[in-house]
Amino acid sequence: MKKLLIGLLLTTSLFGETEFWKFFKYSTAYAGFNLSSPKWEDDRYILVDDGMWGNIYLPVPEIEKEERNYEPDFDISLGIRKIGRFQYEPKRGVKNAGVGGDWYKGDETNFNESATIGRVTGWEYLLKYSTNRRWDEKFVSQEYYLRYLGNNFIAKVKYLDLELEDLTYFENELRFRKQFDLPNANLNISVGVSNRNHPVYGFAPQAIDSVWYTTPWYAFANEQFGFEWKMYTVGYTEEGWPIWEIMYDDETGEEIALGGTDFRWFDENGNQVTLTNNEFYSYHYPRLLESWFEEKAKELGNQSEISLSLGLDYYKYTEKFWVHAWGSLYPVHYGFDKYSYHNAVSFQDHLDEELDPRDFKFEDTGVGQWFDYDLGAIIGFKLQDNLGFYTEGKYLNYWERPSYELKVGLNYQILGM
């Protein structure tokens, strides 16, 4: 955020003073705070050992009540925006609030913010940051972009971070564009290159790190999570080995496990977490492993690709009908880093051939072919003065991580019967 603000100021300082003010003129800054009640959770009851467990004459165990109230949900949003308003858009901001329009509250969704071509030529920008909590889970969403729309070219830098969808990227893009003017409409075709920088996407944990499956699992849990185990047993044999006995199901006679010796597990603070190995790796290990994978992927840093970009934008507006549609396709890419997505594609092919993920060989930097795209449309149609339909949506699919929103609907006003 800080870098982008500095970037914006640096960019603007390249102009003269008048140009600098022009750059900010008519932009709107907003801040919003929303607080709402969270999802209701009933209290939960746990039975605990009272020392008489299993005693048929004293069947009432001790009960512990776990209160499970979530903290209130909230959203804190900050932003500054200067984006030309398309005619079909609702009016927002100080001027319009209270007189048929509304405030910028930070929760509005403007699908057309992701369109390649804006309504006006020149500089446009958007800085949008929100920090949120839903059902006790905190996350951040942020989007910053600066775009210059010339008569024949578009230049754009953008940073998007959707923590909830786990999608983050930084993009620089330069395209040539050709506009075709049509009655009440225009069509833009654009072609250029885009450089995108993003965290590691598309690799399974086996390709990211081999330690977790090549080291004995208990040693791994000890080294990586700081967990420790302690063995216990009912005794040991004459040779000094702990005793293991077969356990049988009383009803079926089936052999179900070995007993007599097991392990307790303690977390890094020495707190006892489980009383057996089975309990540890059934209920705790997968969650610990998941956090560890996330950390390992993060340690690999950002990966970079440069891609050919092709775009199409169409806009038509009349009072009864409007359509705004856009799409960008990235079909060919050059991956610069070991974990760039061209290698992730090869890794997927490797898995499709049912080969062991551990045997995957990374390729050098090079050209890869896959389809990344983002598209969107806003269509409104008033069939009569009192009947209208709408469709609004956007779909982004980069590195097979889709992010989308779609709305369709109709409104009918009853005028008489």
Place this chain on the structure above:
Amino acid sequence: MLKRIIIGLLMVSSLFGQSLLGNFFKYSTAYASFSLNAPRYQDDRFAIVGGLSTGDLVVERTDRNLKPDFQTSFGLRKVGRFQYEPKRGVKGAGKGGTWYDGSEQNANESATFGPVKGWEYLIKFSEGRQWGNDYVNQEFWLRYIGDYVMAKVGMTELGLEDIHYTHGDLRLHLTPEALGNKFHVSVGVKHRNHPVYGFDAMVLDTTWYRGQWWQFAEKAFGIDDNMWYDESMLEGYDENGNPIWTHDELLEYVNGEWVPIEGDGPFWNGQGEYWGHDWLWRDADGRIFAYTDREYFVYHFPNMLEEYIGGVKKNLGNQNETSLVLGVDFYHYGDNWWLHTWGNWLPVHYGHDLYAYHNAAHYQDHLTLKGKPHEFKFKDAMWHDWNDYDMGAIFGVKVRDNLGVFAEGRYLYYWERPAYDIKLGVNYQFMGF
């Protein structure tokens, strides 16, 4: 319920002549919408399911993709627009206004009085899924505002907040001219019908902790426990044929010697001993899902009980209370600032049913006095006092032509179950330096 409301609306409207019927629906707006969103991302989860002793691990991958979030909404509304509200509907859409899509939050829909007299109504139904949780939100109401009387019937269900009630509200109101017709004072009665609220699992069903728990678990959850045993620990049988087990201390190797482990151990006999037997738990399909009673109770029982108590509550049906209600509403609109605020207070109530909230309030007192849940005595239908209330406000001020501040919110607090939504913010437009 929606069907009943629509039939009710039609029946009410059919009481009038055709022209009145036409007037009743005139200028109302019907809408339907569907929205679909990407759900939150969840990484796949990996578990070790074999090879622990050999070191050649068998890894199982669980795909944890959530289904897309969605919402389907439809509604019919004839609610007077306050001047400060954004324009919505066919007429305004595409010309500075926007469509009704079911996601709009109009805090003032919960205000007692609207900007116009006569009939108003709202039918709003949404069904959706968020992060894998299905929900239904619905709000239906029909209101008549006369010169001195306000009558309203309605139903509200907030699925995720777990609030659900139907209500009938009849009030006398006064709008003093001396205060510029901006201020309403109202008094009346409100009747509410709702599921069981305010009782916990300890009083709703005592069988789960007052009988033999293993029998309760088998019967209530459709699962089965079987004993397992270690032959070497079986000493023999007593005269009644019950097995006699050896109890061995569980030993841990510490500083070169074997010492008894501290704590209760994995077998809940309270002494950290190995006693050669315990119970394994099988699900309805016969699959083992826990190897000891302890594992079952720590990791599985709480969820099962929660679901079971939910069913118990549902079977008890709806409860009724009639309450005194006092209300105030204020509305001012000017070019540069506006304020719309309202509040209702329900201080005294008559609980009609066994599980109505007067008994829940008594139950809370019983717990506060350290009474045991299973010893609580339910009281007959009676008057009781506690504070239920709902309130809201919408405030906007344009400090300058390019600087505005807003606050909007509503807070409902019935039966100690809060539901609220509050927004605050500032907008500033750069006009020049």
